[in-house]
Amino acid sequence: MRFARLVVFFSVVVILSYIYMYITLHKNVPHETSRFTKDEETFGKLNGDEIQELYTKDYSISEIETRVQREREEIEQLFGLARRRLSDVILAGIFKSGTGTMSIWLSSHPQIVQVKHIVGYYETRYNYADHLASIPDIPNDKIMYERCTECFTSPNAVERVLAAYPQRNVKFLIMIRDPIVRLISEYIQRIVQKDEDKTFEEEIFTSNGEVHADISHKYVHRSIYVIHLAKWLMLFPRRNIHLVDAESFTQTPWIELEKIERFLQIDHFFSEDRFPPNPDKPNFRCFIDNFESEAHCMGYQKGRSHPNITEESIQKLRKYFKPYNEQFFTLAGQRFSWSVNYD
Numbered sequence: 001m002r003f004a005r006l007v008v009f010f011s012v013v014v015i016l017s018y019i020y021m022y023i024t025l026h027k028n029v030p031h032e033t034s035r036f037t038k039d040e041e042t043f044g045k046l047n048g049d050e051i052q053e054l055y056t057k058d059y060s061i062s063e064i065e066t067r068v069q070r071e072r073e074e075i076e077q078l079f080g081l082a083r084r085r086l087s088d089v090i091l092a093g094i095f096k097s098g099t100g101t102m103s104i105w106l107s108s109h110p111q112i113v114q115v116k117h118i119v120g121y122y123e124t125r126y127n128y129a130d131h132l133a134s135i136p137d138i139p140n141d142k143i144m145y146e147r148c149t150e151c152f153t154s155p156n157a158v159e160r161v162l163a164a165y166p167q168r169n170v171k172f173l174i175m176i177r178d179p180i181v182r183l184i185s186e187y188i189q190r191i192v193q194k195d196e197d198k199t200f201e202e203e204i205f206t207s208n209g210e211v212h213a214d215i216s217h218k219y220v221h222r223s224i225y226v227i228h229l230a231k232w233l234m235l236f237p238r239r240n241i242h243l244v245d246a247e248s249f250t251q252t253p254w255i256e257l258e259k260i261e262r263f264l265q266i267d268h269f270f271s272e273d274r275f276p277p278n279p280d281k282p283n284f285r286c287f288i289d290n291f292e293s294e295a296h297c298m299g300y301q302k303g304r305s306h307p308n309i310t311e312e313s314i315q316k317l318r319k320y321f322k323p324y325n326e327q328f329f330t331l332a333g334q335r336f337s338w339s340v341n342y343d
Contacts, residue, residue: 043323045326046327047330048330048331051226051230051327051330051331052230052234052331054230055226055227055231056230056231056234059231059234061234064159064162064235067159068159068162068163069163071159071160071163071164072163075132075163075164084132084133084135085135085144086132086135086144086164086165086170087115087135087144087145087146087170088143088144088145088170088171088264089112089143089144089145089146089170089171089172089173089264090122090145090146090147090148090151090161090170090171090172090173091103091106091145091146091147091148091149091172091173091174092148092152092157092173092174093148093149093150093151093152093153093174093175094149094150094153094174094175094176094177094182094222094225095149095150095153095182095186096177096182096185096186097175097176097177097182097246098175098177098246098249098250099149099175100298101249101253101298102173102175102244103147104287104298105253105257105287106145106173106257106260107145108269108289109266109270110267110269111141111143111266111267111269112142112143112145112264112266113138113142113143113144113145114145114146114147115136115138115144115145115146122148122151122154122156122160122161122164123148123150123154123156123157143264143266152172152174152228152232153218153221153222153228155231158232158235158236159235162235162236168235168236168237168240169240170236170240171240171241171242171263172232172236172240172242173242173244173260173263174241174242174243174244175244175246176225176243176244176245176246176336177246177247177338178247178338178341179223179224179225179321179324179325180223180314180317180318180321180341181338182222182223182246183220183222183223183317184200184307184309186219186222187200187203187219187307191307199307200307200309200313201309201310201313203219204219204220204313204317205313205316209316211316211317211320223321224324225324225328226324226325226327226331229328229331229332230331233331238333242259242260243334243336244256244259244260245336245337245338246336246338247336247337247338248336248337250283250284250285251283251285252272252275253270253275253285253287254270254271254272254274254275257270258270273288274287274288274289275287275288276288276295278297278298279297281297284298286298318341318342321342322342325339325342
């Protein structure tokens with residue numbers, strides 16, 4: 001009898017241990033990894049503070065500061081390199097939202113110099129010395145700019161940027177594209193690169209037809225913009241973040257670029273007459289840097305044909321993203337031209 005009791009006791013201990021391990025491993029996973037069961041109308045009407053709390057309550061500021069401090073100590077050990085001037089502006093994403101075109105055109109401004117070093121340095125752990133050593137000496141009257149396409153959706157990047165900028169004085173440009181169009185564009189690129197062999201429906205939806213909602217599913221997770229913005233706003237002031245309407249940038253780039261000029265407090269350069277229509281692809285624009293030269297049009301990869309996606313799939317995605325979009329608009333304090341696609 002005593003032996004049987006011991007067996008029961010140790011069995012309970014083992015079960016409780018597994019439960020504890022499961023909770024420990026999952027307690028830091030944000031709640032957005034599963035589909036919300038809340039009323040969509042209520043879910044989309046939370047105020048900014050409630051939205052911020054919803055997506056950052058599982059993050060500890062003290063833990064983040066501890067990790068960031070270790071990164072800063074590494075920078076401080078570089079002596080002369082650590083004193084090298086860092087970029088004033090970072091194009092932080094979003095992947096497949098027009099960052100390539102933005103990068104080329106923005107660096108054409110006479111007051112902006114693009115720093116060309118390790119692409120996406122902040123996304124993964126490279127050596128700080130290599131990063132800083134690659135930054136050239138640039139006059140103080142020029143704005144230093146760099147591109148980090150996947151920074152906005154990388155949980156590590158935001159902390160690594162904070163480590164490099166303890167005064168939080170860097171500015172960010174973030175391209176905001178229709179989340180469904182962005183998701184499709186990323187899928188197409190993976191197909192072209194032969195990194196994807198599933199059909200669109202197989203990749204984006206579960207076997208029972210629901211949208212993949214797990215945080216590990218990058219196609220979908222990257223397009224839930226409110227999740228990422230909440231963490232950036234936890235660590236950087238909103239006034240330092242400029243959100244670019246990607247659809248407007250495609251159609252009328254001079255309007256969005258003029259907004260960026262005001263954000264960066266630089267001279268006006270991007271006038272409408274610098275952006276003639278692309279003769280081969282009317283939905284896109286070309287750019288004239290020097291009026292004595294021909295317009296430069298982006299490559300053949302722009303405007304790739306999309307896979308055949310059923311209307312049912314598009315409607316499912318619209319229903320899925322709409323409440324997240326509304327939260328994003330509230331948290332960002334602005335709406336975007338593509339929001340009409342979800343009305």
